[in-house]
Amino acid sequence: MxxxxxxxxxxxxxxxxxxxxxxxxxxxxxxxxxxxxxxxxxxxxxxxxxxxxxxxxxxxDRSGVLAAVHLRCTLQLDEALRSISSDPDGTLDEHLVALVDAYLRIAAAKPAAWKLVGTPEATLHPLVVEARRRRCERLADWWGGDAAARLLARSVLGCLDAAVAAWLEQRDLSRGQALEVIHGLLLRGLAGILTQRSARPARAVGDPPR
Incomplete structure (x- = not known):
């Protein structure tokens, strides 16, 4: 036709x-x-x-088109995240390596398009907000799925967004070097936090916050 x-x-x-x-x-x-x-x-x-x-x-409108570009660019990221989270026997170290590597690999494949991911007009679109919420929830489920885990997930994803954007802008490190730096940062921070959370006894209702 x-x-x-x-x-x-x-x-x-x-x-x-x-x-x-x-x-x-x-x-x-x-x-x-x-x-x-x-x-x-x-x-x-x-x-x-x-x-x-x-x-x-x-x-x-234009924000809808930008959102579509954003969602297509991060589709592979969501697929990688689903694959990583389907491995319940993986360690925190293994999960973080896979997650950081997925971010860097996908961004390196289409650097110009990836830079659009952080534009306010795209990130504030309802479809993008919902996709990011689901990504945070999936990541938070690894760490207990509670409010603290959700905050950790949002913090990790925010750190990854900023770090990968800086790497694309400067490109003074190889992908392997960037992986080592970002992975090391996240692992040291998360390992300490998650160890403290797992060792902390449950707080009874009415107890003051620790």
């Missing part, structure tokens, strides 16, 4: 998911070349070879 295209041409009508991915591909190219805040839906549509209305129908 065909559908009208810009300028009176016709284009083949694609499966909606294929068309959606085509638009995300185009948006990623435009966003990595320019400041995302300056990119318009018209530019994304032009790059994708579709109408602005079609981009709007799929994503709503």
């Amino acid at each position: 065909t559908e009208p295209a810009r300028g009176g041409r016709t284009r083949t009508r694609l499966d909606p998911e294929i068309r959606r991915e085509q638009i995300v591909d185009a948006a990623e190219r435009v966003f990595t070349l320019r400041d995302p805040s300056e990119v318009t839906l018209e530019e994304i549509a032009e790059q994708a070879g579709v109408s602005r209305a079609l981009v709007h129908n799929y994503f709503g």
Whole structure:
């Protein structure tokens, strides 16, 4: 089937998911070349070879397109996290090595796109907020699943986001060297905290906080 295209041409009508991915591909190219805040839906549509209305129908506005790029970029991260958490016999050290390596490997594969992950317009989008919440919950489940574990998970992910962004910006360390530094930082901090938590007796209701 065909559908009208810009300028009176016709284009083949694609499966909606294929068309959606085509638009995300185009948006990623435009966003990595320019400041995302300056990119318009018209530019994304032009790059994708579709109408602005079609981009709007799929994503709503620019933040929706940015969120789609963000979610696709972090999809591999979520898959890696699921794989790591499915190994209940793994040690904290092994889990952290795998987690940090996944962050660095995925960011290194598409550094320009990964830099979009930290843009406020993307991170504040409801779909991205929900994806990040699920990522934190999965990580927190390793460490007991309570409020303290959730705080630890958010802190670890925030540290990883910042550390990987700094590594991409400077690139004065190899991936292996960056892995060693970030893993060492997280392991020393988490090992101490988790050891203290496991050794601490449960607090009775009404007892003051320790």
